[in-house]
Amino acid sequence: MGLVSRGTAEAGLGAASAVDRPGPPDAVPDPIPTPPAEGADPGSSRGPGMVLKAYFPTCCASADSGLLVGRWVPEQSSAVVLAVVHFPFIPIQVKELLAQVQQASQVGVTVLGTWCHRRQEPEESLGHFLEGLGAIFSHKPWFQLCRERGSKSWSCKATRWQGPASPAASGEDQVMLIFYDQRKVLLSQLHPPAALPDRQAGDTTASAGGLAAVFDTVARSEALFQSDRFDEGPVRLSHWQSEGVEASILVELAKWAAGPVCLLLACLLSLVSAASACRVFKLWPLSFIWSKLSTCEQLRHRLEQLTLIFSTRKAKNPAQLMRKANMFVSVLLDVALGLMLLSWLHRKDLIGQLADALIPVADHVAEELQHLLQWLMGAPAGLKMNRALDQVLGRFFLYHIHLWISYIHLMSPFIERILWHVGLSACLGLTVALSILSDIIALLTFHIYCFYVYGARLYCLKIHGLSSLWRLFRGKKWNVLRQRVDSCSYDLDELFIGTLLFTVLVFLLPTTALYYLVFTLLRLLVVTVQGLIHLLVDLINSLPLYSLGLRLCRPYRLAAGVKFRVLEHETGRPLRLLMQINPLPYSRVMHTYRLPTCGCHPQHSWGSLCRKLFFGELIYPWRQRGDKQD
Amino acid sequence: MCAQPVTNTKEARWQKVLYERQPFPDNYVDQRFLEELRKNVYARKYQYWAVVFESSVVIQQLCSVCVFVVIWWYMDEGLLAPHWLFGTGLASSLIGYVLFDLIDGGEGRKKSGRTRWADLKSALVFITFTYGFSPVLKTLTESVSTDTIYAMSVFMLLGHLIFFDYGANAAIVSSTLSLNMAIFASVCLASRLPRSLHAFVMVTFAIQIFALWPMLQKKLKACTPHSYVGVTLLFAFSALGGLLSISAVGAILFALLLVSISCLCPFYLIRLQLFKENIHGPWDEAEIKEDLSRFLS
Numbered sequence: 001m002g003l004v005s006r007g008t009a010e011a012g013l014g015a016a017s018a019v020d021r022p023g024p025p026d027a028v029p030d031p032i033p034t035p036p037a038e039g040a041d042p043g044s045s046r047g048p049g050m051v052l053k054a055y056f057p058t059c060c061a062s063a064d065s066g067l068l069v070g071r072w073v074p075e076q077s078s079a080v081v082l083a084v085v086h087f088p089f090i091p092i093q094v095k096e097l098l099a100q101v102q103q104a105s106q107v108g109v110t111v112l113g114t115w116c117h118r119r120q121e122p123e124e125s126l127g128h129f130l131e132g133l134g135a136i137f138s139h140k141p142w143f144q145l146c147r148e149r150g151s152k153s154w155s156c157k158a159t160r161w162q163g164p165a166s167p168a169a170s171g172e173d174q175v176m177l178i179f180y181d182q183r184k185v186l187l188s189q190l191h192p193p194a195a196l197p198d199r200q201a202g203d204t205t206a207s208a209g210g211l212a213a214v215f216d217t218v219a220r221s222e223a224l225f226q227s228d229r230f231d232e233g234p235v236r237l238s239h240w241q242s243e244g245v246e247a248s249i250l251v252e253l254a255k256w257a258a259g260p261v262c263l264l265l266a267c268l269l270s271l272v273s274a275a276s277a278c279r280v281f282k283l284w285p286l287s288f289i290w291s292k293l294s295t296c297e298q299l300r301h302r303l304e305q306l307t308l309i310f311s312t313r314k315a316k317n318p319a320q321l322m323r324k325a326n327m328f329v330s331v332l333l334d335v336a337l338g339l340m341l342l343s344w345l346h347r348k349d350l351i352g353q354l355a356d357a358l359i360p361v362a363d364h365v366a367e368e369l370q371h372l373l374q375w376l377m378g379a380p381a382g383l384k385m386n387r388a389l390d391q392v393l394g395r396f397f398l399y400h401i402h403l404w405i406s407y408i409h410l411m412s413p414f415i416e417r418i419l420w421h422v423g424l425s426a427c428l429g430l431t432v433a434l435s436i437l438s439d440i441i442a443l444l445t446f447h448i449y450c451f452y453v454y455g456a457r458l459y460c461l462k463i464h465g466l467s468s469l470w471r472l473f474r475g476k477k478w479n480v481l482r483q484r485v486d487s488c489s490y491d492l493d494e495l496f497i498g499t500l501l502f503t504v505l506v507f508l509l510p511t512t513a514l515y516y517l518v519f520t521l522l523r524l525l526v527v528t529v530q531g532l533i534h535l536l537v538d539l540i541n542s543l544p545l546y547s548l549g550l551r552l553c554r555p556y557r558l559a560a561g562v563k564f565r566v567l568e569h570e571t572g573r574p575l576r577l578l579m580q581i582n583p584l585p586y587s588r589v590m591h592t593y594r595l596p597t598c599g600c601h602p603q604h605s606w607g608s609l610c611r612k613l614f615f616g617e618l619i620y621p622w623r624q625r626g627d628k629q630d
Numbered sequence: 631m632c633a634q635p636v637t638n639t640k641e642a643r644w645q646k647v648l649y650e651r652q653p654f655p656d657n658y659v660d661q662r663f664l665e666e667l668r669k670n671v672y673a674r675k676y677q678y679w680a681v682v683f684e685s686s687v688v689i690q691q692l693c694s695v696c697v698f699v700v701i702w703w704y705m706d707e708g709l710l711a712p713h714w715l716f717g718t719g720l721a722s723s724l725i726g727y728v729l730f731d732l733i734d735g736g737e738g739r740k741k742s743g744r745t746r747w748a749d750l751k752s753a754l755v756f757i758t759f760t761y762g763f764s765p766v767l768k769t770l771t772e773s774v775s776t777d778t779i780y781a782m783s784v785f786m787l788l789g790h791l792i793f794f795d796y797g798a799n800a801a802i803v804s805s806t807l808s809l810n811m812a813i814f815a816s817v818c819l820a821s822r823l824p825r826s827l828h829a830f831v832m833v834t835f836a837i838q839i840f841a842l843w844p845m846l847q848k849k850l851k852a853c854t855p856h857s858y859v860g861v862t863l864l865f866a867f868s869a870l871g872g873l874l875s876i877s878a879v880g881a882i883l884f885a886l887l888l889v890s891i892s893c894l895c896p897f898y899l900i901r902l903q904l905f906k907e908n909i910h911g912p913w914d915e916a917e918i919k920e921d922l923s924r925f926l927s
Contacts, residue, residue, distance in 0.1 A: 475804055503813075
């Protein structure tokens with residue numbers, strides 16, 4: 001026993017094709033058994049090396065003798081056994097049942113062959129009887145699967161009848177038995193491989209298609225498995241069965257209740273979204289404010305998610321279902337965390353303490369800023385600043401801080417009540433509370449933002465002026481049509497004024513640059529804090545918790561491929577393999593099932609950020625919705 | 631039988647071509663080879679006094695810089711009242727303006743198509759901007775060390791002298807850059823002066839001496855060479871006199887520099903022409919005679 005080959009065990013879907021091909025010599029001996037001499041019929045029409053694959057469910061290994069029911073996939077030359085029909089049966093009834101299943105599942109379910117499980121003495125008559133069945137249920141090739149006493153010895157024959165009249169002219173194929181866990185294959189969802197190895201790309205897709213066909217067959221013939229073992233039907237089947245149907249009464253009740261609840265909630269949500277879409281909110285100043293407040297973005301995002309969750313339309317495919325489940329778990333976790341925060345805030349009267357602390361903190365920040373400005377108005381770090389410009393800028397900013405402090409003191413009586421109401425919003429979810437926190441930080445540091453904008457505009461003006469005047473200084477100009485620097489002959493007065501301005505700007509640049517630098521650093525600090533909060537909100541919003549939980553507890557549900565283990569490999573006997581499901585790696589789970597966030601991605605790469613900072617263009621921590629569509 | 635044609639071809643003339651089969655090795659040449667040798671085809675014969683006359687442009691420019699620095703020094707020391715300088719500058723500018731048109735009888739003005747109104751506008755722009763910016767200029771470099779300013783000014787004035795258009799056809803010449811460097815230096819120096827009026831007058835003077843004076847010079851040199859020599863001599867002596875009043879050593883050094891440029895350098899140039907040995911012949915590499923400057927943007 002051992003893995004078929006080291007490479008194929010990890011290659012996901014490639015493993016299926018690797019079985020057909022000889023593996024690396026050091027991994028295992030050739031998994032294809034050498035054709036037995038007596039079995040090889042020289043007159044047979046089949047090509048050399050043709051190996052049939054029979055997928056056999058492990059739960060049927062101990063079933064009584066009977067008929068093999070399943071689907072024949074001619075492209076892959078493989079047979080997928082789905083169930084075993086036990087004796088005694090009436091062939092007409094079996095055919096009727098199969099026709100019903102075929103209609104329900106759109107899968108060509110047929111009788112593939114016979115299954116013989118010899119518990120006691122070998123019965124010669126049974127063998128003949130089983131061979132005779134092939135005449136009733138004609139199928140090419142006809143499988144004859146046999147299990148001797150104990151689990152050791154298996155035998156399998158696949159016969160191609162050339163014609164019902166001449167059984168002697170039949171040819172036999174080699175059969176490879178592949179065991180699979182029916183329940184796991186039924187429940188698992190196969191993910192196509194992310195990146196195919198270039199050399200075997202065509203090969204692998206073909207085999208991936210074959211494996212997908214197997215998975216698809218098992219999943220679609222779920223109708224076959226609905227009959228219970230203890231049902232008294234005309235035909236007795238043996239296959240995988242869910243245990244404890246009785247225990248799922250609660251689930252059934254929930255399913256019954258889910259419809260009306262969903263309808264009610266959907267109505268409520270549509271009401272809310274209709275209210276938010278009211279025209280009053282779309283007027284210019286309001287819509288501008290909404291787009292800037294991250295709370296509104298988050299609320300809108302949540303509203304969209306809830307509408308999707310409680311929509312009465314059924315999810316079309318498993319991916320959509322998974323997305324809904326992910327969203328639901330994410331919202332649940334969010335609200336639970338928010339409620340925890342709320343209870344923690346209210347238990348110790350933290351809100352009052354916060355409100356009391358907020359004003360002194362804002363005062364303190366303003367005072368520190370004043371000190372900073374006074375330091376800048378002196379000779380900071382011995383830099384050569386232009387004294388007059390320095391004084392003007394310093395007084396301008398000091399006046400702003402003064403305005404800000406008076407504003408805060410005007411607000412102070414209402415702060416506790418505002419905070420209390422804001423705290424209530426935590427019951428909408430932790431993300432909403434965090435967004436509100438981010439907005440409050442933005443509002444409280446509005447003066448820093450103002451300083452930054454003034455500084456950046458001034459600096460930007462200087463940099464652009466200097467760059468164009470430097471071209472004038474050298475007697476060049478920027479040619480817009482050709483996008484290059486051309487030489488140009490200027491008039492005397494142009495030269496004079498340009499050089500005069502150039503000199504003035506050069507000597508004033510350090511002062512402006514210093515103010516810009518200091519306020520940009522402050523702004524970056526605020527932006528970093530806000531960015532961290534946004535990151536946290538995005539994480540909660542986008543984490544596919546349901547998928548991750550599935551991967552953790554039921555690894556087979558998300559399949560990335562399969563691997564084969566050799567159970568028995570002897571000459572003269574069929575090769576027996578056990579198919580095991582490769583779980584999807586966590587990184588791919590995250591990648592595949594990541595929920596879309598509300599579009600609050602950072603806008604810049606580091607290089608472009610530095611470039612923008614250098615040229616004094618304004619930076620914002622997040623990108624607006626409108627920009628994303630450009 | 632075989633020897634006969636060989637001797638025949640030996641007598642045949644050797645041709646300086648490779649496309650015909652000849653009975654000579656490839657590197658063979660005969661006696662006629664050096665007949666086509668020419669020496670110093672493009673060498674020019676210089677007249678000593680003509681070279682001295684041409685060198686006066688350099689002298690003029692050196693003197694301009696010298697006069698500017700001397701005037702600035704007087705202003706900085708408080709020996710020269712800005713009103714007086716402004717008045718003199720204005721008067722000399724007016725005289726120069728009238729002269730500028732009188733010399734060639736208004737032909738240059740007709741050719742350039744520049745109106746008097748445009749001149750007036752330019753003058754107004756100069757005066758207003760300088761006057762408006764003079765308080766800014768006054769406080770511009772307060773916190774910068776004086777030595778830095780001096781170093782910067784020296785650097786800029788040297789640049790002005792290097793890039794000035796002396797009439798040579800070289801890539802380094804850029805009259806725009808030269809003028810801009812001079813104005814930058816004048817603004818730097820003006821910001822060191824005690825009052826904003828000083829700064830204003832200084833910058834105005836810089837425009838007069840660095841922008842307007844060379845234009846008049848060029849016209850003088852083209853139309854009346856004799857008076858140009860006189861003006862140059864007068865200008866040089868006045869610059870020397872101004873420098874003498876500040877420092878005797880500087881004046882002597884400056885006089886030596888002027889003499890070496892105007893007398894020694896032409897002499898040396900003519901002497902060195904004797905040693906010129908530029909050979910031309912049929913073996914020369916290809917010479918592109920076409921003017922390629924139109925491809926250089």
